[in-house]
Amino acid sequence: MSSTSSTKVDMNRAHKDYCQALKREKIRVAVCAGLGCIVNGALELYDALEAEIKAKGIYADLCYLLEDESNSGCSVVKTGCQGFCEAGALMRIEPAGLVYIHVKPEDAAEIVERTLLKGEIIERLAYKAPHSDKAVAERNEIPFYSGQKQIVLRNCGIIDPSDIRDYIAHDGYLALQKALKEMSRDEVISTVIDSGLRGRGGAGFPAGRKWAFAKAEESDTKYMVCNADEGDPGAFMDRSVLEGDPHSVIEAMAIAGYAIGANHGYIYVRAEYPLAVARLKHALKEARDNGLLGNDILGSGFDFDIKIKEGAGAFVCGEESALLASIEGKRGMPRPKPPFPAQKGLWGYPTVINNVETLASVPLVILRGAEWFSSCGVGRSTGTKTFALSGKVRNTGLVEVPMGTTLRDMIFKIGGGIRGDKRFKAVQIGGPSGGCLTEEHLDLTLDYDSLAKVGAIIGSGGLVVMDEDTCMVEMARFFMHFTQSESCGKCVPCREGTKRMLEILEKIVAGKGTMEDLELLDEVAQMVKDASLCGLGKTAPNPVLTMIKYFRDEYLAHVVDKRCPAGQCQAFKSYYIDPELCKGCGKCSRGCPAKAISGKPREAYSIDTEACLKCGACVEMCPFGAISKGDGTKSKEDNGRDG
Amino acid sequence: MSTVMDAEAPAEARVLNGTLHKFQRVNEIIDRHGKAPSNLIAILQEVQKEYRYLPEEIMTYIATVMEIHPSSVYGVATFYAQFSLEPKGKHIIKVCDGTACHVRNSQWIIDSLREHLHLKQGEHTTRDMIFTFETVACIGACALAPAMMLDGEIYGQLTPDKIKEIIDKIVAEEGE
Numbered sequence: 001m002s003s004t005s006s007t008k009v010d011m012n013r014a015h016k017d018y019c020q021a022l023k024r025e026k027i028r029v030a031v032c033a034g035l036g037c038i039v040n041g042a043l044e045l046y047d048a049l050e051a052e053i054k055a056k057g058i059y060a061d062l063c064y065l066l067e068d069e070s071n072s073g074c075s076v077v078k079t080g081c082q083g084f085c086e087a088g089a090l091m092r093i094e095p096a097g098l099v100y101i102h103v104k105p106e107d108a109a110e111i112v113e114r115t116l117l118k119g120e121i122i123e124r125l126a127y128k129a130p131h132s133d134k135a136v137a138e139r140n141e142i143p144f145y146s147g148q149k150q151i152v153l154r155n156c157g158i159i160d161p162s163d164i165r166d167y168i169a170h171d172g173y174l175a176l177q178k179a180l181k182e183m184s185r186d187e188v189i190s191t192v193i194d195s196g197l198r199g200r201g202g203a204g205f206p207a208g209r210k211w212a213f214a215k216a217e218e219s220d221t222k223y224m225v226c227n228a229d230e231g232d233p234g235a236f237m238d239r240s241v242l243e244g245d246p247h248s249v250i251e252a253m254a255i256a257g258y259a260i261g262a263n264h265g266y267i268y269v270r271a272e273y274p275l276a277v278a279r280l281k282h283a284l285k286e287a288r289d290n291g292l293l294g295n296d297i298l299g300s301g302f303d304f305d306i307k308i309k310e311g312a313g314a315f316v317c318g319e320e321s322a323l324l325a326s327i328e329g330k331r332g333m334p335r336p337k338p339p340f341p342a343q344k345g346l347w348g349y350p351t352v353i354n355n356v357e358t359l360a361s362v363p364l365v366i367l368r369g370a371e372w373f374s375s376c377g378v379g380r381s382t383g384t385k386t387f388a389l390s391g392k393v394r395n396t397g398l399v400e401v402p403m404g405t406t407l408r409d410m411i412f413k414i415g416g417g418i419r420g421d422k423r424f425k426a427v428q429i430g431g432p433s434g435g436c437l438t439e440e441h442l443d444l445t446l447d448y449d450s451l452a453k454v455g456a457i458i459g460s461g462g463l464v465v466m467d468e469d470t471c472m473v474e475m476a477r478f479f480m481h482f483t484q485s486e487s488c489g490k491c492v493p494c495r496e497g498t499k500r501m502l503e504i505l506e507k508i509v510a511g512k513g514t515m516e517d518l519e520l521l522d523e524v525a526q527m528v529k530d531a532s533l534c535g536l537g538k539t540a541p542n543p544v545l546t547m548i549k550y551f552r553d554e555y556l557a558h559v560v561d562k563r564c565p566a567g568q569c570q571a572f573k574s575y576y577i578d579p580e581l582c583k584g585c586g587k588c589s590r591g592c593p594a595k596a597i598s599g600k601p602r603e604a605y606s607i608d609t610e611a612c613l614k615c616g617a618c619v620e621m622c623p624f625g626a627i628s629k630g631d632g633t634k635s636k637e638d639n640g641r642d643g
Numbered sequence: 644m645s646t647v648m649d650a651e652a653p654a655e656a657r658v659l660n661g662t663l664h665k666f667q668r669v670n671e672i673i674d675r676h677g678k679a680p681s682n683l684i685a686i687l688q689e690v691q692k693e694y695r696y697l698p699e700e701i702m703t704y705i706a707t708v709m710e711i712h713p714s715s716v717y718g719v720a721t722f723y724a725q726f727s728l729e730p731k732g733k734h735i736i737k738v739c740d741g742t743a744c745h746v747r748n749s750q751w752i753i754d755s756l757r758e759h760l761h762l763k764q765g766e767h768t769t770r771d772m773i774f775t776f777e778t779v780a781c782i783g784a785c786a787l788a789p790a791m792m793l794d795g796e797i798y799g800q801l802t803p804d805k806i807k808e809i810i811d812k813i814v815a816e817e818g819e
Binding site: 035036038039040085086230231232233234235236239270271272273274309310311312313314315326327328329330331332333388389390391392396397398428431432462464465466470475478479482486488593613615616617620 | 681685754780802803
């Protein structure tokens with residue numbers, strides 16, 4: 001651990017100086033540099049804006065503002081994810097509270113000229129609701145943002161994650177100072193218990209109680225671990241927090257370390273998140289350089305430092321005991337509990353493991369108090385929850401709402417409804433360990449207890465929306481394929497059970513399923529759920545069980561009628577060309593990877609069903625909409641007609 | 644070692660020299676991380692970056708130096724999806740087949756990549772060792788689905804046309 005004692009920062013002074021400097025910042029242009037926006041050219045946009053603002057002679061970064069008390073101007077920063085990934089590249093203009101979407105580097109000059117200098121709104125870059133021409137640029141009036149409440153994402157999208165001074169100016173590290181200087185270890189723990197903050201990684205265990213268990217253990221060595229092994233496909237909130245506000249996690253880990261009596265911390269982060277790792281490394285260095293990590297933090301006598309451990313691609317490592325095994329350099333296999341990690345964790349020492357999002361809530365809980373935090377939410381689910389909204393919904397992105405928001409508000413208000421105005425079918429919540437919810441659950445509130453009642457879990461907060469074109473049997477097969485390949489193989493029920501379940505589902509999807517298979521599937525699912533060792537196996541059957549419960553019709557259609565109502569399963573799928581609509585342009589024939597389409601120019605083409613790979617490329621290519629897919633029943637006659 | 648000396652040295656010495664050189668990089672990596680068993684995963688990750696896979700003799704060598712059993716090293720190498728025991732191509736394409744991408748038809752992207760790379764079912768690396776193609780469970784770019792990662796860079800909202808453009812560009816660069 002690095003322990004070079006560096007220049008101690010005087011927090012009160014630093015906070016005051018940086019805040020005053022920021023008051024002289026007349027305008028802040030915050031360009032979203034989250035992954036989604038970077039892919040859509042955010043970095044080029046940033047360069048263009050910076051150049052334009054400099055050309056106007058009004059550029060002022062934090063260094064310039066700090067230099068002299070008379071300096072003022074306009075700054076431009078690269079921030080973490082601003083959430084509305086669908087509309088990237090995104091930018092925010094503060095304090096005017098404007099959001100521009102789908103911005104291109106070419107727009108920079110106009111933005112500086114019209115919006116920054118003259119205060120005009122450029123309607124072309126503003127949000128427009130579907131089926132509406134009304135341009136809305138005010139952040140608070142865009143439905144995607146207006147339904148949100150941001151605690152975890154408070155700084156994401158507004159501060160520069162690579163500058164610790166910006167974090168401090170936004171009340172960063174004040175909670176650490178408060179904990180170290182004004183609160184006893186027990187007070188810190190009781191504040192977190194009273195706030196009702198529960199683990200955001202999936203299980204929902206009260207965070208403060210975990211801390212209390214670890215503090216009660218007598219040991220010279222203890223560890224504080226941050227679980228950033230965000231493995232649930234369809235969830236990316238932890239990545240966004242680490243990229244957009246890494247100091248909030250570091251600060252929280254130091255607070256937790258102080259409370260439980262740990263001097264060493266580890267952040268276990270997925271190797272698939274290279275940007276998050278880079279931002280974390282930089283933030284750790286900044287924190288050490290400012291004496292916020294290392295020996296005698298803020299003159300309190302408390303020592304704490306953090307190391308990063310990169311995972312190597314194993315979903316099961318999100319499970320506490322498997323994660324600890326992986327940090328120790330071993331195969332990431334879970335072990336039976338008790339003893340719990342708080343008693344015997346890393347190398348046998350008491351260890352607390354908290355998820356990224358849980359930790360990111362901690363600084364505000366300490367700073368503003370338990371009551372402030374618990375006033376948000378419902379019942380035993382306090383605070384907010386971040387959801388990653390994806391799939392067939394119009395507005396994909398990252399959303400933070402108070403616990404207890406309804407699914408309907410989430411999908412139709414914030415999410416803007418289903419793409420292409422298709423029919424909503426289901427939403428998969430909580431990743432491969434969660435369950436699926438249907439139309440009848442739309443008014444269900446999103447919190448730990450109401451979801452548990454219908455057999456689903458919040459999990460890490462992935463919400464994958466599915467429309468009428470998504471086959472639920474195929475979806476169940478997909479999840480089973482995932483959990484089966486991620487099963488570590490230690491316990492028999494999970495290792496063998498998931499494999500057998502996958503085989504049955506593959507058989508049904510291939511059109512060879514029988515009624516006995518359905519019964520067997522149900523039986524094996526119950527067994528895997530009851531008898532598996534760790535959370536992975538115990539929850540693996542959830543998608544299958546909820547899908548059989550709510551979409552039994554679709555299973556029966558595959559098994560009895562031998563058809564796929566959503567028209568998605570390859571085995572039942574066939575394509576045909578409508579001779580009435582086909583103009584004989586030959587575009588499909590030239591683009592077909594299997595060379596299965598033939599015909600004469602200006603006459604109707606036809607598909608050789610034997611050679612057809614059923615890839616669907618022709619449907620996308622046809623300019624006349626003449627090619628359609630059948631779901632199994634219809635297609636037989638159609639193809640007969642086609643010859 | 645200068646090449647002149649290498650050329651003059653007897654054949655056995657040259658082989659030994661080559662072997663030493665090969666392990667020299669591994670030694671540097673192990674030295675940087677330290678020999679504690681908890682560093683094994685980080686060491687293997689860096690070795691794989693160097694060689695693009697984990698050669699068997701190097702895994703055995705690591706086990707010897709770190710004083711752990713070769714089966715432990717092999718166990719870790721085979722447990723984690725990131726490690727490969729076979730040589731990988733120069734450019735690594737990881738197509739996301741997570742839930743969000745799957746719902747937005749990642750299969751279409753997978754099929755079209757296989758076709759462009761002339762890979763048969765079960766094959767992952769092109770014969771010329773230019774590309775390795777893998778599917779991964781989620782790269783966290785769900786809002787950009789369907790997405791893929793090429794040499795660490797993310798590409799989103801993919802279509803077969805975009806795939807062709809990306810692959811053709813690399814093929815052209817490699818051909819130069």
